[in-house]
Structure formats: C-alpha cells, structure tokens
Amino acid sequence: MSSTAQAVHYGEHHQSFFERWFMSTNHKDIGTLYLSFSFLMLFVGGSFAMLIRAELFEPGMQLMQPYFFNELTSMHGLIMIFGVIMPSFVGLANWMIPMQIGAPDMALPRLNNLSFWLLPFAFILMLSTFFMPGGAPAAGWTMYPPLVLQGGESIAFLIFSIHLLGISSVLGSINIIATVLNMRAPGMDLLKMPMFCWSWLITSFLVIAVMPVLSGAVTMVLFDRFFGTNFFNAAAGGDPVMYQHVFWFFGHPEVYIMILPAFGIVSEIVPVFSRKPLFGYKAMVFAIACIAFLSFLVWSHHMFTVGLPLGGEVFFMYATMLIAVPTGVKIFNWVATMWKGSLSFETPMLWAIGFIVLFSIGGFSGVMMALVPADFQYYGTYFIVAHFHYVLVGGALFSIIGAVYYWLPKWSGHMYSSFWGKLHFWSSVISVNVLFFPQQFLGFAGMPRRIPDYNVAFADWNMVSSIGGFWFGATQLIFVGVVIHCVFFSKQKATSRVWEHAYGLEWTLPSPAPHHSFTEPPAIDDSQLAHGTLTH
Amino acid sequence: MSPIDANVYYVPHKSRWPFVAVIGMFLCMVGAANWLNGHEPAGQIILTIGALTVIGMMFGWFGNVIGESLKGTFNNQADSSFRLGMMWFIMSEIFFFAAFFGGLFYIRTLVVPWLGGAGDKGIITNGYIWQGFSAAWPTNGPQAVGGAFTATSPWGIPLINTLLLLSSSVTITIAHHALLAGKRKRLIGFLGLTILLGVIFLGFQAHEYWESYVHLNMTLHSGIYGATFYILTGFHGLHVTIGTIMLIVIWLRCMRGHFSRDHSFGFEAVSWYWHFVDVVWCCLFLFVYIL
Numbered sequence: 001m002s003s004t005a006q007a008v009h010y011g012e013h014h015q016s017f018f019e020r021w022f023m024s025t026n027h028k029d030i031g032t033l034y035l036s037f038s039f040l041m042l043f044v045g046g047s048f049a050m051l052i053r054a055e056l057f058e059p060g061m062q063l064m065q066p067y068f069f070n071e072l073t074s075m076h077g078l079i080m081i082f083g084v085i086m087p088s089f090v091g092l093a094n095w096m097i098p099m100q101i102g103a104p105d106m107a108l109p110r111l112n113n114l115s116f117w118l119l120p121f122a123f124i125l126m127l128s129t130f131f132m133p134g135g136a137p138a139a140g141w142t143m144y145p146p147l148v149l150q151g152g153e154s155i156a157f158l159i160f161s162i163h164l165l166g167i168s169s170v171l172g173s174i175n176i177i178a179t180v181l182n183m184r185a186p187g188m189d190l191l192k193m194p195m196f197c198w199s200w201l202i203t204s205f206l207v208i209a210v211m212p213v214l215s216g217a218v219t220m221v222l223f224d225r226f227f228g229t230n231f232f233n234a235a236a237g238g239d240p241v242m243y244q245h246v247f248w249f250f251g252h253p254e255v256y257i258m259i260l261p262a263f264g265i266v267s268e269i270v271p272v273f274s275r276k277p278l279f280g281y282k283a284m285v286f287a288i289a290c291i292a293f294l295s296f297l298v299w300s301h302h303m304f305t306v307g308l309p310l311g312g313e314v315f316f317m318y319a320t321m322l323i324a325v326p327t328g329v330k331i332f333n334w335v336a337t338m339w340k341g342s343l344s345f346e347t348p349m350l351w352a353i354g355f356i357v358l359f360s361i362g363g364f365s366g367v368m369m370a371l372v373p374a375d376f377q378y379y380g381t382y383f384i385v386a387h388f389h390y391v392l393v394g395g396a397l398f399s400i401i402g403a404v405y406y407w408l409p410k411w412s413g414h415m416y417s418s419f420w421g422k423l424h425f426w427s428s429v430i431s432v433n434v435l436f437f438p439q440q441f442l443g444f445a446g447m448p449r450r451i452p453d454y455n456v457a458f459a460d461w462n463m464v465s466s467i468g469g470f471w472f473g474a475t476q477l478i479f480v481g482v483v484i485h486c487v488f489f490s491k492q493k494a495t496s497r498v499w500e501h502a503y504g505l506e507w508t509l510p511s512p513a514p515h516h517s518f519t520e521p522p523a524i525d526d527s528q529l530a531h532g533t534l535t536h
Numbered sequence: 537m538s539p540i541d542a543n544v545y546y547v548p549h550k551s552r553w554p555f556v557a558v559i560g561m562f563l564c565m566v567g568a569a570n571w572l573n574g575h576e577p578a579g580q581i582i583l584t585i586g587a588l589t590v591i592g593m594m595f596g597w598f599g600n601v602i603g604e605s606l607k608g609t610f611n612n613q614a615d616s617s618f619r620l621g622m623m624w625f626i627m628s629e630i631f632f633f634a635a636f637f638g639g640l641f642y643i644r645t646l647v648v649p650w651l652g653g654a655g656d657k658g659i660i661t662n663g664y665i666w667q668g669f670s671a672a673w674p675t676n677g678p679q680a681v682g683g684a685f686t687a688t689s690p691w692g693i694p695l696i697n698t699l700l701l702l703s704s705s706v707t708i709t710i711a712h713h714a715l716l717a718g719k720r721k722r723l724i725g726f727l728g729l730t731i732l733l734g735v736i737f738l739g740f741q742a743h744e745y746w747e748s749y750v751h752l753n754m755t756l757h758s759g760i761y762g763a764t765f766y767i768l769t770g771f772h773g774l775h776v777t778i779g780t781i782m783l784i785v786i787w788l789r790c791m792r793g794h795f796s797r798d799h800s801f802g803f804e805a806v807s808w809y810w811h812f813v814d815v816v817w818c819c820l821f822l823f824v825y826i827l
Contacts, residue, residue: 015550023550104545107617110597114554122563125569156569164565170628178620182613208628216635220767226572229756229763230681231639234666237677237760239647246635246642307657516547 002050022117025109025516027094028411033116034091035404039122039483046473048076053469059456069452070138071130077141081258082165083123085392087244088400089261090115090172093200095411099506099513100194102185102522107178116171122164129154140450141217142251145232145243149225156226158412159218166211172210173204176415179202185505187524194504194530195278198285199264202292206253206260209296212251217243241306248299256295259391260288262359262399266352266502268530269406270334273349274341275501278530280333287326287333294323305379322368326364331360346499347421351402354429358394362387365440383443389436393472398428401479408486409494413512416486420478426452428476429517434468504530546614548604553597560589598785604722605802606794615801622805633771633816640764640823646676648760676759685754687761690825695743697737698821701776702778704733705748705814708783708807716797720790730810734780741773768824774818782806 024030052072055063064072094112098105106112129136134152137143148155180201184193193201220243223229232243263284271278278284300308300316308316334356343349365387369375378384401424408417409419438461443449447458454462494511508528509517563586571579604610610618649655652671654660662669666678674687688694708730714722748754756766786806789795795803 019550022555023552025548025550105547108621109548110551110554111621114557116562117555117558123559125562125565153569153573156572157565160565160569164561165560170625174621174628176622177624178617182616182620208624209631211636212628212632213638216639220636220639220763223756223763223767227756229767230677230759231763233677233681234647234651235677235679236681236763237648237651237675238642238763239643242639242642242647246639249635249638309655309657324690439590466693516545519545521545 002102016510022113025105026111027098027105027109027112027517028515030106030109030116030514031091031094031096031114032411034087034094034119037083037116037119038088038091039480040375041079041087042476045076045079045084046476048072048079049469050473052076055452056454056462057466058463059454059459061453066452067135067138070140070450072330073450074137074140075126075130078126078137078394079123081141081254082162082169083119085258085396085400086169087119089200089203089258089396090169090176092196092261092265092400092403092407093172096407096506097179097197097200098183099410099509099517100197100504101180101183101188102505102518102524103179103183104516104518106175107183108175111171112175115168115175118164118168118171122161122168125157125161125164129157132157142244142247143221144247145221145224145240148221149220149232156222159222162218163215166215169207170211173207175203176200177208185518185521185524187526188505188529191282192526193527194264195267195281195284196261196264199260199262199267199288202288203257203260206257206292206295210250210253210257213246214254217246217250220246241246241303244303244306245299245529247295251302252299253292253295255388255391256291258396259359260292262355262396263288265399265403265406266334267330268353269348269352269529270337270356270404271353271500271518272406272502273344273346274338274344276337276341278333279336279339280329282334283329287329290326291323294319294326298323301370301375304375317370317372321367324367325371325468327363331356331363347416347418347425348402348406348499350422350425350429351398351405354397354425355395355402358390358398358429358432362392362395365390378443380448381443382449385449386436386439386443389439393436394432401428404483406499407506408483409498410506410509410511410513412487412490413494413510414486415492415494416482416490420482421484424478424482427478428472430529431468431471431475435465435472436468437464438465438468449502451512502530503528546609547824550607551597551600553600556589557597560586560593562586563589573816600721601804602789602794605799611759615720617802618772618805622808626808629775629812630816633768633819636768636771637819638762640768643760643764648673651678674761676761681806682755682758682762683753685758685762687754687765688744688748688752688825690821693740693747694821694825697740697744698817700733700737700740701814701817704730704737705811707733710811712803712807715790715803716801718797722791724787724790727783727790731780731783731787732741734776734783734810738773738776739778741769741776765824768820772813772820775813777814779806779810782809 021033022027024033051063052069055061055069094106097103132153134154137148137151137154137158139148139151143158151158180193180197184190220229220231224231224233231238232240236241267278267284298316298320300312301320304313304316365383369378369384369387405416405421442458442461442465445458447454496510497507498511499507505522505524506513508522563582567579567581567584567586569579571578571583612678648671650658650661651666651669653659653669654671669678674685676685691821707726710731711723711726714720714726754762754765756762783806786803789802
C-alpha cells in the first residue's frame with residue numbers, strides 16, 4: 001500500500017461516532033477531546049471551589065463536616081492541576097503544534113489517543129473515592145505521609161489514578177518531543193518555530209523528568225500503607241520529610257509545566273495585536289530554557305519550615321530568587337513588544353494583558369515567599385493560596401482562555417461574539433481580584449489554609465473573597481455560551497488569517513483547517529512566519 | 537515492500553487498540569485497588585480480566601504494527617519518530633529510578649546521621665526522642681523495626697549477577713553487529729545467549745530474595761534498609777523481566793527474518809532498553825550493595 005493512497009484514504013470520509021472519537025489518530029479530534037474534557041473538569045473542580053468558598057463565607061461551620069471540607073480542598077487541587085490545566089495545555093498542543101510546524105499530525109498518533117483516554121478513566125478512579133468507606137483523599141493534593149496513610153479505601157485508588165495520569169502525561173510529552181523534533185516541515189528551523197512550540201518542547205522535557213518521580217513518591221506511599229515498608233517512619237530509620245523532598249522535586253517543575261505553555265501562548269498573542277514582531281525572540285526561548293533548568297534546583301522552597309539545615313535554606317532561597325531573572329526577561333519582552341505598537345484590544349489580547357498583570361502579581365508574591373525569614377510567616381497561610389491562585393488562575397487559566405479565543409475561529413471556522421468574549425474577560429478579571437486579592441490580607445494576618453472554620457477577625461475579607469469566587473465561577477458560564485455558540489450556531493465565517501497581523505503556518509490553512517493539516521510538507525516562506533526572518 | 541514516497545506524510549490507520557489498552561489498564565487498577573482493600577475475590581477477578589485484556593491488547597497492537605512494518609508502511613520519518621519515542625520513554629524510566637535513588641541518598645547522607653545525633657537537628661532528635669541510637673548502615677532504625685537482620689553480601693550472588701548483566705550487554709551488542717553484517721545464525725545465537733543470561737539473572741535474584749527472607753530475616757519490613765533495598769532491586773527485577781520478554785519477542789522475530797540492516801528499529805529499541813536495565817543494575821550494585 002503506498003502512502004499516497006493512505007493520505008487520501010484517511011482524509012475526511014464518513015466514520016462512525018466510535019471510530020471518530022475512540023479510535024482516533026487525528027490530532028484535531030484528540031485535541032478537541034482533551035479540551036472538552038478539561039472544560040468539563042474545570043466545572044467539576046470549580047464546583048468544589050464554590051462549596052469551599054460557601055463554607056468559608058462566614059465564620060463557623062455552615063454546610064459540611066470538616067473532613068468533607070478537607071476532601072474538597074484535596075480533590076479541588078488534584079482536579080485543577082491534573083484534570084484542567086495540564087490536559088488543556090496538551091489539547092492546545094495537539095491542535096496547534098502540527099499546524100504551526102507544517103506537519104500532518106502528531107508524530108505518534110495512536111500513542112496520542114492512548115494518552116488522552118487514560119485521563120477520563122484516571123479521574124473515574126479518583127472521583128469514585130467520594131463514594132467509598134472513609135471518603136475521598138483528604139490530606140491535601142500534596143498527599144503528605146503520614147497523614148495520607150490514615151485515609152480509608154481511597155488511598156489505593158488515588159495512587160493508581162496518579163499512576164495513570166503520570167503515564168498519560170509522559171506519553172503525551174514523548175509525542176510532543178517527537179513531533180517537534182521530527183515533524184517540522186523542511187526549512188522550519190528550531191529557531192523559526194513559534195514560541196508556543198518552543199514552550200511545549202521544553203515543558204515536555206520537564207514532564208518526562210518529573211512525572212515519573214511523582215509516580216515513585218506515591219509508590220512509596222502505597223508500599224508503606226499496604227506492604228509493610230517504613231519509608232516514612234522515623235522509628236525505622238525513614239523520614240516523612242523524604243516524601244516531601246521527592247514530591248517537590250516533582251512539584252516545583254510541575255509548577256512550570258503549568259506555566260511555560262502559558263508563556264508560549266502569550267508570546268503568540270501579544271505580537272499579533274501589537275502589530276510588531278515579538279521583542280527578543282531568542283531571549284524568550286533561552287529564558288524559558290533557563291526557567292526550566294532552574295526549576296530543578298529550587299524544590300525545597302516549599303519546605304522552608306520543616307527544619308532544613310541552614311545551608312539548604314540559603315541555597316534554595318537564592319536559587320529561587322534567581323528564577324525571577326529569566327521570568328523578568330519574559331515580562332519585560334512582552335511589555336517591550338507592546339511598546340509603541342499599534343495596539344488593538346480584541347478579546348485574546350485582553351486575556352493576554354490580563355495574564356501579564358495577574359501573573360506579575362503572583363510572581364511578586366512568589367519572590368516574597370522565596371525569602372526564608374519572610375516565608376516563616378507566610379507558610380501554610382492564605383498568602384500562599386493567593387499566590388498560587390494568581391499564577392494558576394490569573395496566569396495559566398487566563399492564558400488558556402486567551403488561547404481559545406485566539407484559535408477558536410481557526411478550529412471551528414466561525415467567529416465568536418466578541419462582545420460576550422470581552423464581557424467574559426472584564427467580569428473575570430475584576431472578580432478574580434475580588435476573589436484572590438483579599439486572601440493576601442488574610443494570609444498576612446495569619447489565617448491558615450485548609451481549614452473549614454476561622455477566627456472572626458478574618459470574617460469580612462473572607463466574605464468578600466467568597467463573593468468574588470461566586471462571581472468568578474458564574475462568569476465562566478459565559479465562556480460555555482460563547483464556545484457553544486461559536487462552534488454550533490455562529491453564522492459569521494472566519495477567514496483563514498482570522499486576525500489582521502497573524503503570521504505563521506497555521507494561518508495559511510483555511511478555517512476550519514482540513515482534517516489532516518498538511519498532507520505534504522508546505523514550502524516555508526520566511527516572511528510569512530511569526531518568528532522567521534522578520535521582514536514584516 | 538512497496539516504494540515509499542518521501543514527499544508525502546505518513547499518518548497511521550485508526551486503531552481500536554489504544555482504547556482497549558486504557559480499558560485493560562483501568563481494570564487492572566480497579567482490581568488491584570479492590571484487592572489491596574481486602575475485597576476478595578472481586579479484586580483478583582477484575583485484576584485478572586484487566587491483565588488478560590492488556591496482554592491481548594499487546595498481541596493485537598504490536599502484531600498490527602509488526603504487520604504494517606513488514607508491509608513497508610513506515611517511511612524514514614515514522615522510523616525516526618519511533619526512535620525518539622523509545623529514547624524519551626527510557627529517559628522517563630531513568631527518572632522513575634532516580635526517585636528511589638534520591639530517596640536512598642537522602643536517607644543515607646542526612647536522615648540516618650540526624651537520627652544518630654549529627655548536627656543541630658540531630659542533637660535534639662537523638663537527645664529527646666531516639667536516645668542511644670547510633671547511626672550506621674544498614675539500619676532498621678532506632679526501634680529496630682522488623683527485628684535483627686543481615687544484609688546480603690555484595691560479593692556473592694550480586695557480583696555474579698553484575699557479571700551476568702554486563703556480559704549480556706556485550707552479547708546483545710555482538711548480536712546487533714551480526715544483524716548489521718547480515719549474519720543470521722550469529723545474530724540468533726547471541727540474542728539467545730542474552731536471553732539466557734537474563735533468565736539466569738532473574739533466577740539468581742529470586743534465590744537471593746528467598747535467602748534474605750528465610751535465612752537473613754531481611755524483609756520488606758526491615759526498616760528503611762529493607763524498604764529501599766526491595767523497592768530498588770524489585771523494580772529493577774521487574775524491568776529485567778519485561779526486558780527479557782521483549783528480548784524473547786525480538787528473538788522470535790529474528791528467526792522469522794523480520795529485521796535487516798536498514799530495518800531494525802524493534803531490535804534496537806529492545807537493545808537500548810536492555811542497556812538501560814544494565815546501567816541501572818550497575819548503580820544498584822554500587823549504591824545498594826557495596827557502599
């Protein structure tokens with residue numbers, strides 16, 4: 001059978017529902033599955049957040065038992081990290097990387113399908129624990145022993161679902177590396193690639209390096225619980241802090257796994273609506289690589305108060321602050337890209353600017369926490385909660401929503417309502433600050449995280465934060481409406497370029513893009529690349 | 537083989553096997569979790585169904601890919617993708633082992649000395665909680681969890697096992713050169729020898745575990761030493777088992793003449809995996825047994 005015949009044979013022909021969605025080897029269909037799944041999980045994890053904020057609306061116990069509150073906070077974290085942020089970035093990678101580098105599909109399409117389908121089943125395992133004796137895992141998303149070992153039947157299910165999630169994301173990353181390194185059209189040099197591809201290439205290395213470490217950490221927990229080992233028992237020569245070291249060796253690079261693709265997205269959007277090429281393309285690439293490298297050297301800043309030796313605290317403090325340098329380069333370059341540009345504020349641009357501002361706020365509080373003496377005050381308080389929600393909601397989630405608004409016309413072939421898109425943005429950006437800014441005050445004042453009840457002194461700001469939470473949660477329903485309207489009902493056809501100043505291979509394809517993006521390697525015209533020889 | 541048009545991209549058929557794989561793995565996990573929670577025999581039954589599904593999936597999926605490979609479906613680009621895939625898969629495995637090695641190093645260089653009173657932390661820990669415990673390795677901790685035990689000497693079976701695995705890396709390389717030179721008898725002979733060495737290694741390790749459990753009282757419960765020893769050597773042994781099965785498959789395929797000088801990804805992937813397993817063992821021999 002010749003490959004030409006295959007390329008024709010696997011074009012858009014009639015296929016059953018099962019064939020299309022369960023047996024797919026198509027990067028667009030699998031990307032859609034990833035994005036739809038993470039969209040669904042956003043509302044599952046979000047509903048947990050709403051319950052948490054409802055319980056915290058005022059002091060005292062209102063709605064639930066304390067243990068159930070702990071289950072909610074733990075599962076909220078696990079779902080948002082492994083079920084929302086990571087899969088939606090993988091979904092975007094699936095959709096965009098082949099189109100951006102001139103490939104027909106991902107390098108290993110069947111593996112791609114396997115990577116996706118592991119996710120829903122992993123979450124069936126994880127969510128089923130709510131209905132088990134002893135309830136869902138309640139020791140926090142970090143699953144620290146010895147507390148996590150005291151859970152009920154959920155532990156085995158939790159650990160096995162983490163294993164499945166680990167396999168899923170490692171296989172997904174292997175696929176992305178193979179795609180970027182092997183499937184680029186001739187002439188698409190690495191340093192001509194769009195920033196989104198670069199950010200995902202580097203992120204994939206992080207995933208391959210750290211997800212197996214998480215699997216190792218939770219495997220030790222499994223053995224301690226079920227097979228009589230004593231990894232985390234000091235009486236036997238073990239140490240619960242050893243888990244924290246192994247976990248955060250995963251955990252800190254994981255933080256960058258959830259933000260580097262966001263950097264890529266923002267680096268795509270900002271130049272288009274500034275009508276200028278990205279300022280300092282190579283510096284942006286190297287900054288991402290630097291951040292990725294440094295992320296392996298800072299894990300203990302999550303554990304400053306466990307009693308590290310002084311030398312360790314100093315090393316991890318300075319290493320952490322060093323990350324502010326390449327991150328500063330990135331923020332500087334985005335601002336410099338906008339500087340003296342012909343700015344226009346279409347929906348994706350609003351989200352990208354929102355990202356830059358909110359991520360900077362989160363980044364600044366990160367530098368504050370890097371200081372060991374200061375961190376002794378912040379540790380375990382709502383200041384930490386505010387910090388990572390600024391970077392993960394205001395940062396990662398905003399960039400994902402921005403990416404959807406940026407590329408949705410390319411995917412669906414239709415324009416969405418920019419009025420509703422902008423309303424979604426303004427309502428989100430205000431409510432997210434009402435939600436998380438007061439949590440910084442609460443943290444400073446000493447309110448601990450992961451508790452269902454609190455001192456009356458914290459009452460007012462908690463109420464404000466909860467109102468912001470409900471407001472932010474309700475606002476996301478606009479997003480559902482905009483996406484559904486755009487995909488199924490919008491009459492307004494999108495052009496192939498969609499945005500006036502959008503360059504790069506994905507904009508040379510019609511909207512919606514054909515089933516297999518490129519059946520033959522496209523000829524690369526440097527003047528038409530986003531970051532090639534910059535003549536435009 | 538039909539000619540491959542280098543100018544046209546290759547995208548594989550749709551396949552049901554990835555979804556079958558997910559179902560199989562899911563059932564394995566559900567079964568194992570139920571078994572661990574004491575739901576018998578439901579746990580074992582579900583686990584068995586899951587494992588059979590996974591095994592069936594492997595025959596189906598890999599058989600499918602081998603068939604496509606023999607028909608000449610894959611062009612050079614697809615071949616490179618496979619190679620990159622295997623390389624980075626092995627890299628992820630390395631990091632899986634790194635987690636346990638990292639744990640071991642942390643325990644040995646910091647935790648045990650602290651428990652024994654070293655440093656500022658140690659003075660308090662040792663003075664108030666674990667009085668009289670002096671740091672040593674191997675150890676099962678201040679409360680001697682699991683009772684007195686003896687660690688295996690590195691210079692008996694572990695040394696023999698090291699030599700076995702090292703020579704198996706040599707034999708598989710000879711087999712590879714034989715493949716490149718087109719000498720099939722030599723290829724099949726040395727590949728068979730590699731499998732034999734792998735199987736002997738596993739036999740010796742099983743014997744070593746039995747000795748440790750029966751005569752040395754060195755078990756999973758033997759404090760931190762037993763825990764780190766068995767998790768490292770156990771996962772390595774699991775990987776040797778997987779590697780040996782892969783070698784057997786490749787051996788059978790060699791006998792059927794599936795590989796040639798320019799068409800040897802399957803063979804090379806397995807040999808890379810085997811070298812990886814070998815290198816992990818060398819680290820184990822050094823850090824778990826000798827030091």
